[in-house]
Amino acid sequence: QGSPLWAAIDEALVGWLLPPDPVLAEAEAAARAAGLPEIQVSALQGRLLEVLARAIGARRVLEIGTLFGYSAICLARALPPEGRLVTLEVEPRHAELARANVARAGLADRVEVRLGRALDLLPALERELGARSVDLCFIDADKPSNAEYFGWARRLVRPGGLVVVDNVVRHGRILEEGEATPDVAGTRALFDAVARAEGVVASVLQTVGAKGHDGLLVAVLPPA
Numbered sequence: 001q002g003s004p005l006w007a008a009i010d011e012a013l014v015g016w017l018l019p020p021d022p023v024l025a026e027a028e029a030a031a032r033a034a035g036l037p038e039i040q041v042s043a044l045q046g047r048l049l050e051v052l053a054r055a056i057g058a059r060r061v062l063e064i065g066t067l068f069g070y071s072a073i074c075l076a077r078a079l080p081p082e083g084r085l086v087t088l089e090v091e092p093r094h095a096e097l098a099r100a101n102v103a104r105a106g107l108a109d110r111v112e113v114r115l116g117r118a119l120d121l122l123p124a125l126e127r128e129l130g131a132r133s134v135d136l137c138f139i140d141a142d143k144p145s146n147a148e149y150f151g152w153a154r155r156l157v158r159p160g161g162l163v164v165v166d167n168v169v170r171h172g173r174i175l176e177e178g179e180a181t182p183d184v185a186g187t188r189a190l191f192d193a194v195a196r197a198e199g200v201v202a203s204v205l206q207t208v209g210a211k212g213h214d215g216l217l218v219a220v221l222p223p224a
């Protein structure tokens with residue numbers, strides 16, 4: 001999982017910049033106890049999501065891939081009391097624990113965890129919320145579907161809104177020669193879709209830290 005130095009720096013930065021966070025610590029402990037995979041964003045990445053949502057004054061957020069609710073809690077903290085975050089999760093055990101963690105975080109009034117395959121849930125969500133009604137979409141589920149998720153994000157996110165996609169570097173595997181794994185093929189298809197999307201301005205921040213070497217794509221949709 002990369003250099004011990006990256007992890008040590010991550011830990012030091014968390015100590016400097018992030019106040020102790022019993023809510024997220026409890027959520028992680030509950031996930032560990034339940035044997036869920038520990039593939040949530042890091043503490044600093046979670047805080048970065050909160051920073052981005054606050055920076056654009058987000059009131060409506062869509063997340064694809066909930067796990068046990070770690071990034072959902074980070075994003076929901078940026079919302080005003082009347083704000084809303086909908087997060088989509090295919091695994092019932094994950095969704096159930098996420099709901100419990102969100103409730104313990106005191107955010108149940110603004111976070112809804114929806115159970116099902118994201119691609120099955122998105123059409124109804126568009127009818128319900130309306131096109132171009134979401135301020136920020138965070139994509140962090142099955143990587144082979146990333147290009148399709150980006151297509152949905154373009155329909156659902158408002159002009160000038162943000163689309164953020166996690167795990168787009170994958171320890172450098174996106175450059176590997178030979179037959180691509182479905183995850184790598186999905187990431188490359190995402191880059192193609194972003195590059196083709198007229199008016200979308202995007203960048204990738206390569207990340208190192210406790211979670212190894214990866215990357216976060218951040219895209220802003222064109223203004224109205």
Ligand code: SAM
Binds near residue numbers: 069140
């Ligand atoms: N965003 C979470 C966080 O940082 O706290 C981590 C999400 S984890 C990397 C990916 C999640 O996506 C898993 O819980 C997995 O069950 C879920 N998932 C995978 N395929 C999915 C699909 N087709 N629809 C909805 N969720 C899916």
